[in-house]
Amino acid sequence: MSVQYRALALALLSVAALVIVVPTFVSPPPAWWPWKQSVRLGLDLQGGTHLLYQVQIEQAIDNSVDRLAREVEREMRDAQVGAFTAEREGRAIQVRLGNREKRAEARKFIQDRFPNLTVQEPGGSNAPDLALELQQRELLRIRDGVVEQAMNVIRNRIDEFGVVEPTLQVQGDDEIVVQLPGIQDPQRAKDLIGRTAVLEFKFLAEGPQAGTLESPGPGTQVVSGERDACPSGKCLVERRSIMTGDVLTDARVQPGGSLEGPTVDFVLDSQGARLFGEATSAKVGRQLAIVLDNNVQSAPVIREPITGGRGQISGRFTFEEAQDLANVLRNGALPAPLKLMEERTVGPSLGKDSIRQGTISFLVGSMLVWAFMAIYYRGGGLITDVALVLNVLFLVGAFALFGFTLTLPGIAGLVLTVGMAVDANILILERMREELRLGKNARAAIEAGYDRAWSAILDSNVTLFLSGLIMFQFGSGPVRGFAVTMCVGIATTLVTAVFATRVMYDWLVSQRRLATVSV
Amino acid sequence: MSKAREQSSTTGTPRRGAVVPPPTPPKFFELIPPNPGIDFVGMAPKVAVASILLIVIGLATMWARGGLNYGIDFTGGTMVEVRFPSATSIADVRASLDRPDVRSVSVQDVGGAGADFQIRAQQASDEASSVADAIKAGLKDRFGEGSYDVLRVESVGPKVGSDLWRNATLAVIASTIMMGLYIGFRFDLPVGVGAAAKLLHDVLFTLGAISIANMEFDLTTVAALLTVVGFSVNDNVIISDRIRESRRKNRNEPLATLVNTSINETLSRTVINSGTVVLTTATLFLLGGPVIHSFAFALLIGFLIGTVSSIFISTPIVLALEARRTHRA
Numbered sequence: 117m118s119v120q121y122r123a124l125a126l127a128l129l130s131v132a133a134l135v136i137v138v139p140t141f142v143s144p145p146p147a148w149w150p151w152k153q154s155v156r157l158g159l160d161l162q163g164g165t166h167l168l169y170q171v172q173i174e175q176a177i178d179n180s181v182d183r184l185a186r187e188v189e190r191e192m193r194d195a196q197v198g199a200f201t202a203e204r205e206g207r208a209i210q211v212r213l214g215n216r217e218k219r220a221e222a223r224k225f226i227q228d229r230f231p232n233l234t235v236q237e238p239g240g241s242n243a244p245d246l247a248l249e250l251q252q253r254e255l256l257r258i259r260d261g262v263v264e265q266a267m268n269v270i271r272n273r274i275d276e277f278g279v280v281e282p283t284l285q286v287q288g289d290d291e292i293v294v295q296l297p298g299i300q301d302p303q304r305a306k307d308l309i310g311r312t313a314v315l316e317f318k319f320l321a322e323g324p325q326a327g328t329l330e331s332p333g334p335g336t337q338v339v340s341g342e343r344d345a346c347p348s349g350k351c352l353v354e355r356r357s358i359m360t361g362d363v364l365t366d367a368r369v370q371p372g373g374s375l376e377g378p379t380v381d382f383v384l385d386s387q388g389a390r391l392f393g394e395a396t397s398a399k400v401g402r403q404l405a406i407v408l409d410n411n412v413q414s415a416p417v418i419r420e421p422i423t424g425g426r427g428q429i430s431g432r433f434t435f436e437e438a439q440d441l442a443n444v445l446r447n448g449a450l451p452a453p454l455k456l457m458e459e460r461t462v463g464p465s466l467g468k469d470s471i472r473q474g475t476i477s478f479l480v481g482s483m484l485v486w487a488f489m490a491i492y493y494r495g496g497g498l499i500t501d502v503a504l505v506l507n508v509l510f511l512v513g514a515f516a517l518f519g520f521t522l523t524l525p526g527i528a529g530l531v532l533t534v535g536m537a538v539d540a541n542i543l544i545l546e547r548m549r550e551e552l553r554l555g556k557n558a559r560a561a562i563e564a565g566y567d568r569a570w571s572a573i574l575d576s577n578v579t580l581f582l583s584g585l586i587m588f589q590f591g592s593g594p595v596r597g598f599a600v601t602m603c604v605g606i607a608t609t610l611v612t613a614v615f616a617t618r619v620m621y622d623w624l625v626s627q628r629r630l631a632t633v634s635v
Numbered sequence: 636m637s638k639a640r641e642q643s644s645t646t647g648t649p650r651r652g653a654v655v656p657p658p659t660p661p662k663f664f665e666l667i668p669p670n671p672g673i674d675f676v677g678m679a680p681k682v683a684v685a686s687i688l689l690i691v692i693g694l695a696t697m698w699a700r701g702g703l704n705y706g707i708d709f710t711g712g713t714m715v716e717v718r719f720p721s722a723t724s725i726a727d728v729r730a731s732l733d734r735p736d737v738r739s740v741s742v743q744d745v746g747g748a749g750a751d752f753q754i755r756a757q758q759a760s761d762e763a764s765s766v767a768d769a770i771k772a773g774l775k776d777r778f779g780e781g782s783y784d785v786l787r788v789e790s791v792g793p794k795v796g797s798d799l800w801r802n803a804t805l806a807v808i809a810s811t812i813m814m815g816l817y818i819g820f821r822f823d824l825p826v827g828v829g830a831a832a833k834l835l836h837d838v839l840f841t842l843g844a845i846s847i848a849n850m851e852f853d854l855t856t857v858a859a860l861l862t863v864v865g866f867s868v869n870d871n872v873i874i875s876d877r878i879r880e881s882r883r884k885n886r887n888e889p890l891a892t893l894v895n896t897s898i899n900e901t902l903s904r905t906v907i908n909s910g911t912v913v914l915t916t917a918t919l920f921l922l923g924g925p926v927i928h929s930f931a932f933a934l935l936i937g938f939l940i941g942t943v944s945s946i947f948i949s950t951p952i953v954l955a956l957e958a959r960r961t962h963r964a
Contacts, residue, residue: 160926168795300785303768423759457795459767461788465718466926473924481918485911492664492907525855528927529921532934535915536866539908543873546904553669572876575821576869582817583810583865587858590806595858602862635663 119622126619129611130506133513140516158523159460160594161474163467164297165305168458171290176262176452177207181250184233185209186356188248197222209233210244217243263290265451271311272447277308277440281625291457300463304436312409312453313444315361317392320403320415321352328352341412342431345405353405353410357624359394360449363388367445369438370428378432378438382445389425397421401542408441460593475528481531482508489538493545495634499620500541500613507537507605507612514604523597531613533605539576540613543569545635558633562621566614573614577606667903675946675956676895683945685941688842693843703846705789706853706929707755709792709800713766715754717774718785722749723783731777732756736769745925751786758793766790803857810864811835818868822875825956829949830871834864836948837941844936850929859933866912867941870905871949877901890957909942 119234137385139145140154159166175282181204188209189202200213200222213222223235223246232254250258258606263286270292274282277577283295299305327333329350341351384392396404396418406413406429414430429630433441486504487495511530548565581603697703707714717728725744732740738757745751756766767790776782811834819827838860845852877897885893916938920931 418735447783450723455792457792459788459790461785463784463786465784466716466786470926473922474866477919477922481915481924484914484918488914490910492666495666523928524924525858525930528923528930531915531919531923532862532912535912539869542904542907542911546907549661549663550669568880572872575818575872575876579814579817579868579872580862580865582813583861586806586810586813587861590802591854591858595854598855598858598862 119626122615122619123623126506126616129507132263133509136513136516137509148573150514153221153516153519156521157471158517158521158526158594158597159295159297160299160462160524161467161471161522163462163464164295165299165460166460166593167294167296167302167306167309167452167456168287169292169294169309170341170457171263171266171292171454172452173259173262175260177250178204180258181207181453183240183348184230184248184250184429185364188226188230192222192225195225197225205244207249209246209248211246216245222246246595262451262548263292266454267292269447269450271385273308273443274305276447277305279305292454293592300461302459302461304440306456306459308440308443310446310454310456312450313361313480314409315364315450316357316393316407317359317395318353318357318405319395319399320405321354322402326352339407339410339412341405342414345412345415350446351405351415352394353412357407359384359388359391361445362448363391364445367442369442371435372430376430378435378440379428380433380438380445381426381428384425384427386425387422391428392425393421393423397423398448410510463480470524474524474531475604478527478531478534482534485534485538489541493541493635496541496545496548497635499617500538500545502620503612503616504534504537506616507608508534510608510612511601511605514608515601520600520604521597522601523594524592525598526601529598529601529605533601533609535559537601537605537609537613538578540569540573540609541617543572544614548633548635552633552635558630559625561633562625566618573610577610581606640693665903667906669903670896671898671902672899673902674895675898676891676950679947679951682842682943683951686944686947688837690836690839690843693840693846697843697846700849703842704849706851706856707789707791707796708854709796709852711791711796712758713756713770713788713790715767715770715774715788716751717754718744718751718786719749719778719783720783722929723752723778724749725752727777728752728754728774731773734769734773737766737773740770757942758790780841799854806857807860807864809836809866810861813839814864814868818871818875821872822879825960826871826875826949828956830868830951832952833871833941833944833949834868837863837867838942840940840944841933841937845929845933848932850932852931855927855930856933859930859937861939862934863941867937867945869908870942870945873901873905873908874898874945874950891954894950894954898950905945909938913938 136151136153138149140150143154145152164447185204186204188211189200191611192202192211197213197218200211202208202209202211211222211226213219219237223237224244226233226235226248232235232250232251233248234251236249238244238247247311265287267284271284274284274294279296279299281297283293284296287293294309296302296305319331319542321327321336325333326336329338329352330337332352332559335355336350337355338350340346340349343349345351363384364382365385368381370379370381372378392531400418400420403415403417405415416428416430429441482504486501486502489500489504491497493500510528511533514520544565547569548561551561551564584603584606590594590601591599621633698956725742729740729742732742732754740754740756743753743755745753754770758766767788771785771788811831814834815827815831816829818830841860841863845856850856874894874897877900878894881888881893881897882890913935916931916935919927920935923931
């Protein structure tokens with residue numbers, strides 16, 4: 117390609133990079149400016165919270181089996197297969213029939229209705245009549261779906277929480293990274309994200325069969341509860357729930373008066389409304405238990421059948437608590453509990469310090485390299501210095517263009533790139549000196565300088581790039597930011613330190629009839 | 636001086652422009668002459684022994700201290716860094732953390748001015764952040780909210796730490812082997828072995844220096860080691876490139892002489908190459924602030940030793956392997 121075209125390509129590239137970089141330094145840019153996106157800063161620079169959660173997938177599978185057990189129960193009850201119980205035991209559902217004669221009938225029924233379960237008839241006197249297990253394929257499907265489902269739930273909750281530009285990422289098999297820029301006190305966010313939010317509607321157990329808190333009767337269980345609902349801190353509730361939170365279509369905060377405080381009103385879908393209506397009509401006068409994550413939230417007395425599909429959860433909420441509760445109820449339960457593995461918060465003052473120190477290091481470091489090159493290699497050094505400016509311009513431009521995140525180690529990577537980029541030029545210039553010592557003229561020395569140095573330049577950059585890739589694979593957050601800067605820096609170095617300087621030399625030689633070359 | 640010209644003259648090819656030679660040889664601004672004529676190959680064993688001795692000392696201090704000064708990335712636990720606007724006594728900060736839910740706490744006055752404190756504690760459960768919350772509550776009870784500034788909070792569960800250990804070791808080993816393979820493929824097998832051995836040396840040397848200086852070893856330090864591995868092999872590339880070129884032209888010269896000449900001829904560029912990088916790294920170390928202090932330290936040491944070891948560690952290995960090869964043939 118002739119030197120004019122290469123020079124034109126370089127000029128266009130530089131103008132484009134300049135246009136892209138301006139919004140990062142002039143904010144906001146003028147309204148007519150064609151590029152708006154500035155370089156995105158990492159949490160370590162702008163301040164914020166980084167949370168790493170592990171999704172308890174095994175727990176999710178247990179939950180699915182639990183749910184299936186309840187479904188089996190309901191279907192069998194509707195089909196009137198006789199007296200029976202269906203309980204989860206480990207990963208299996210054990211069905212005990214009142215009448216063993218009906219075993220074949222029950223087996224056929226389950227096989228028809230639940231094709232994703234395998235049915236076995238274990239022997240032995242104490243063994244259950246039927247043992248149901250999830251098929252392998254179904255297990256895999258649950259495993260694959262859980263993390264994504266959890267992601268979606270978390271995303272919806274955070275979106276309503278009102279964080280500017282949160283990011284969520286799956287990491288590895290079962291981990292989710294949540295980044296919340298600008299959040300300094302993550303307590304509320306952690307409560308919001310980490311809450312499983314399984315909502316169940318049950319009845320408080322009463323009557324002779326209920327038993328006591330110390331020895332609960334059959335079909336009942338003891339759960340903890342709020343003081344208003346359970347004066348002793350614990351309640352005896354029926355094991356069977358009327359319905360769960362997935363029948364909710366909406367949940368809103370009602371400010372409430374100064375005495376009772378805010379409440380959360382919810383709306384049920386048609387199926388939920390029907391279930392709720394039937395259950396409450398049959399048991400007027402009983403106490404309902406609204407159980408959230410195995411904790412009784414409130415226990416209102418049913419005064420009349422509730423058929424409108426609407427209800428209310430009260431408690432001693434602050435307005436924020438009520439808001440967050442409505443948020444999690446609206447967006448549904450997590451498919452599995454989350455475990456917080458890692459929490460990192462950077463305050464705004466440390467972030468500002470880091471930006472300042474990073475900028476100073478960059479300016480001082482590049483000035484030193486800049487001055488050294490100009491003094492040591494004179495003309496060749498000046499050409500290198502022009503390429504160095506372009507290099508930084510292109511590197512920052514690439515960050516803004518592709519939306520890469522700049523972290524503090526990333527800034528360090530930028531400083532290092534400056535030191536490493538000139539290495540290519542040093543190889544070329546030293547080679548040119550060698551050729552000039554042999555008595556070659558400018559044009560020949562330039563040509564030989566680039567030709568002979570190229571192989572070493574390429575090898576050096578390939579090795580650095582390889583270790584950058586390994587680093588990206590290994591690291592997270594700030595370290596990844598460093599790896600990205602280094603790898604992008606290698607690309608811009610090849611463009612500027614090799615291509616751009618060559619264009620400048622060729623242009624000088626052909627247009628200016630350069631007879632001597634200063635190196 | 637004339638020796639230098641004779642040797643490099645073989646690399647030149649006559650071209651059109653070379654018909655009229657310049658009247659006087661060009662003068663350049665040089666810190667290192669084109670061929671200083673130093674007997675690197677002869678010095679190599681002594682320098683190598685000295686360097687390995689330093690590694691042994693470094694590893695011995697590591698052993699004596701019971702490991703490196705690991706950051707919580709590796710150990711798991713909680714770190715809270717706070718800044719007080721006016722001088723506060725470390726005893727006050729400690730007293731605020733005297734709570735049942737904060738175990739084995741250590742407080743460090745960063746900078747010694749009674750302003751910045753680093754508080755570290757072990758994790759009570761396998762949930763990451765409960766201790767951080769307890770520490771923050773303790774500070775708030777004693778000093779009142781807003782009377783200090785929480786600079787950063789880091790909580791890492793124990794599982795993350797142990798996974799990291801394995802991954803960090805794997806990453807460093809994998810990249811060392813990868814560099815060796817690449818260089819071996821681009822040049823020759825002995826050169827690749829020499830490069831991999833030198834990189835291992837650089838990593839161990841840097842670890843030793845980190846231990847002696849008692850610098851923190853965290854996630855970014857591993858990134859620094861990986862960078863050193865990727866960058867320090869450059870000097871090997873430059874020297875091997877020159878050896879390959881000279882070898883084609885002087886087939887009769889003994890390899891040791893050839894290697895020594897090549898190192899001498901490329902000395903200026905290897906030193907300046909590392910020099911610019913060391914310059915920028917030193918700036919980061921001095922001005923980059925506390926967050927990347929240990930990162931910049933590892934880079935600085937690694938880059939410095941990397942240039943030395945390209946000459947004094949790789950070269951004897953390459954020569955020995957080549958000697959065995961010719962001996963057999």
